[in-house]
């Protein structure tokens with residue numbers, strides 16, 4: 339059996355990790371076996387589970403494909419991705435799920451597909467499929483215009499509760515958007531329009547409706563400290579994106595319409611308060627909301643540009659750089675990128691460097707930071723909102739025992755549905 343020798347784990351222990359095919363066989367000292375990698379105390383982490391990506395197929399393959407999106411994931415240390423339902427057709431029927439699953443079969447990393455909710459969804463056929471989660475359920479319109487009303491949300495929560503499936507929620511309350519901002523045409527107008535207060539109000543409603551229905555609620559891309567606090571107060575889990583942790587309204591002068599996304603960038607004070615909640619354990623999950631649009635599409639007025647930014651390849655590198663700077667512990671990085679999403683979404687084989695789990699692993703030299711450049715990334719869209727920031731990228735990424743990215747090239751590998 340192959341052994342990764344003397345790897346530093348997130349908690350600081352130096353251990354050998356022995357692999358048996360697709361699984362981790364043992365974690366210990368001086369393990370027998372054939373040396374596969376001398377880690378020399380470089381950091382070995384469980385691969386990131388990115389519970390929120392938009393890989394765009396079927397329907398929008400000019401923005402991203404499962405092939406390009408999953409290569410980008412692998413190069414960023416992500417070993418499992420979960421796709422969202424705002425494709426064409428939207429993933430709101432069993433048949434649409436099957437159509438997307440055929441595209442997903444071309445993924446280089448393991449994957450899940452969530453089912454969505456619209457007025458013409460078909461819950462009976464949808465819940466027959468191996469859904470990763472129900473969601474993201476859009477309480478306000480975003481890309482794809484899948485916003486739904488309160489009654490349908492309640493009904494959807496009941497169905498999810500019956501099926502034992504987690505509901506993931508895009509929580510913004512459009513009634514609280516600030517119409518005044520519509521007279522402006524600068525990039526910051528989007529942040530003024532989709533006001534910060536509109537998030538916590540929607541989170542509160544979502545956790546109330548969810549608990550009444552007996553559903554387990556997870557708040558997607560929580561962008562404000564008030565939103566995180568409301569989720570915790572209501573016993574919901576929450577995820578936060580890298581863009582809301584590493585960018586704020588102050589960056590919009592540079593980003594222009596490329597910095598438009600939902601929920602939008604917030605004030606620097608809110609960004610700092612969000613980061614504090616990441617560092618101290620109040621944030622459960624980091625997920626990217628990787629939402630690529632082409633440069634041509636983004637190059638429009640603030641009211642016409644589509645919402646969303648890519649991020650699947652830069653999330654772990656940005657977090658590892660924050661850890662290198664001492665702003666975050668490696669244990670927190672491990673928990674929010676792997677251990678917690680595995681627990682919240684029920685993936686017993688993923689998320690930890692532990693005997694019996696899948697060998698989904700990332701090796702990094704924690705001091706080796708480099709500049710993030712859109713040109714170096716592997717998404718189909720050749721831009722990043724994090725251009726010029728520092729990132730610590732993986733030396734290699736392994737999915738179920740196969741090195742799918744060796745820092746230079748991708749292997750041929752078939753990712754599998756984590757729900758099957």
Ligand SMILES: NC(=O)N[C@@H](CC(=O)O)C(=O)O
Pocket residue numbers: 392424474480481508598599600601627629630645646647
């Ligand atoms: N976040 C975004 O601004 N856009 C997402 C949709 C979404 O997650 O709301 C997209 O699919 O483009």
Ligand SMILES: [Zn+2]
Pocket residue numbers: 474480508558559600601
């Ligand atoms: Zn969303």
Ligand SMILES: [Zn+2]
Pocket residue numbers: 390392422474627629
């Ligand atoms: Zn999304």
